[in-house]
Amino acid sequence: MAVFPQGRRLFTLRRHLEGSTAASRALCSSVDSGRQHINGVDLYYEKTGKGGHPVLLFPGALGSARTDFGPQLKGLNKEHLTVVGWDPRGYGQSRPPSRDFPPNFFERDAKDGIDLMKALGFEKFSLLGWSDGGITALIAAAMYPHLIMKMVVWGANAFVSEQDLQLYDAVRDVANWSPRMREPMEKMYGAEAFAKMWVAWVDGISQFAKRSKGSICMELLP
Structure with missing residues (x-):
């Protein structure tokens, strides 16, 4: 029985702290x-966010800030981070x-993203x-190492193999995709576009297979 008042005080304190944190986050929740x-x-x-650690979000193929990083824009710590999502050209x-896919489209996107952050101060x-x-x-960090603090990447590749080409061809026709996978892209671009x-993306990524070892950015990684 003697533990109850202490437990109640701890519960009240926790509720108070959680309320303060929630209020603080709400103040920083605007986009x-x-x-x-x-x-x-x-x-x-x-x-x-208003934090002192700026973070730039790079979306995947045909993606945008909202389609690819909605949860991060909403949920990353806005007290410690300033989060920037963007739509590549x-x-x-x-x-x-x-959108087009010349041989340097990754380098072009990297420069665009870096220059966007510089323009934002x-x-x-x-x-x-x-x-x-x-x-x-990966390319941006290799090209501009003096500007990059930290980096997290996932689902990326540094080269294109023959097996990759088979996978790309297998998904070339979006009519074979599930409706759940097609829907956000069709909503953004229209089904035909x-x-x-x-x-065009499949052809763009496949062109790297013609390079030595299928390299996309292997020479930059060291």
Whole structure:
């Protein structure tokens, strides 16, 4: 019985602290959005948080800040981090221009992302990237190591193998995708435009198989 008052005080204290934390997070929960003219195109971005550690989010193929990083924009610690999501040129709300896939499209995205952060006033920052965004983050860190604090990538590859080519061809026709996988992209681009853009991406990523060892960025990784 003697433990109850102490337990009650601890419960009340915890509720008070949780309420304070929730209120603090709410104050930092707003998302600023806008466009910056970078390297000849207008890039759409979303920024949230007031922390001293800036983080740039690199979305995957055909992805955008909202489709690929909605949970991160909402849930990453806004007291410690300033989180910036963006739509690479030709993707999402960074259109026009229409997306194309020249041999240097990863390097182009890397420079766009870095220059966007510099235009937003960040001198050093960290990177989170998945899939194509992971590749772009690797390249960005290799090209601009003096600007990058930390980096997390997942689902990325540094080369394209013959097995990869078979996988790319297997998913070339989006009609074979599940409705759940198609829906967000069709909502963003329209069904016909999405199908055409995806075929262009498959051709774009497949071109690396013609390079020595299928390299996308192997020479940059050291």
